[in-house]
Amino acid sequence: MSEVVVEVRVADWGERVLAALRSEGQRLTGPRLTIIHWVAAQERPFSAEALTAALAPAVGRATVYRVVDRLRERGWLARVQTERGDYTYVRTLPGHHHHAVCLRCGTTLLVEGCQTIETLTALLARHGFRVQGHILELFGLCARCQATSS
Amino acid sequence: MSEVVVEVRVADWGERVLAALRSEGQRLTGPRLTIIHWVAAQERPFSAEALTAALAPAVGRATVYRVVDRLRERGWLARVQTERGDYTYVRTLPGHHHHAVCLRCGTTLLVEGCQTIETLTALLARHGFRVQGHILELFGLCARCQATSS
């Protein structure tokens, strides 16, 4: 079972992103490096506001939004809806995943595959509904936070 | 299995909402009735913008937002994220549900219960993660739309 749940590796992420951008022939400008390094250091989901605020005035707001969009398109960043309904971003890896976000520390587990969605898909199929896509976010407490008291 | 998937009944909805508001001692004002009737007639998810536009200038924008919020708090309206990432609203019923939204006609099925989430929850538990909440939206084609060509 360990192959379907993966914790996003902190050290890896930034380097993998940079390697990917390089291999696509994208320019590794100062602002881009600043943003990627900052994101790589985040251990929990962050808001667009937090990102722009953290890098101001070194990096312009417009640039932040443009770079974030690009990373999202490429699958390095996921926009995750919180239980409260607002958006946050988390480092992720290209491919189809779902996210299990720790409510306390923000640690994000990637859940690969959608076996459970398949069950629901089958249920709905019996009602004539053909599932073609879905959005799933999970929230809870990671192992570390359960171990920590308070 | 038919007990876990329910199509939101059109005729019912408005009356149930009115009855609920009445029983809570809320005022059934003109603007509120207008909004509820309009929503009751919608067979597919609608945006806040569509709602405000449809009722303007009979009902002010501020009032629309305030009433929608109230219905949402009471569980009569759900804010559903689309695959494109923007929000739409659908009639729903109080309680915990998930929604299966037809990509073509917008018909919304309520999926009651979270059996499949439980599978995922168990999987994550084996990784030490304790799931406490989730967001799930399903998209696809309802039976009627599959039957219709084009």
Add this chain to the structure above:
DNA sequence: GTCACTGCAAAAGGTTTGCAACGGA
């Protein structure tokens, strides 16, 4: 040297709020 990228500032878009007037119960 080129052209992708950036910053600035302004525009846009959507939601919320203040406040005086209104009108259900």
Add this chain to the structure above:
DNA sequence: TCCGTTGCAAACCTTTTGCAGTGAC
């Protein structure tokens, strides 16, 4: 009558866009 509700308009906040200048390759 009273107080919850409403409309208007302005404020707000976040994101996007236009455009001239910059700098990575």
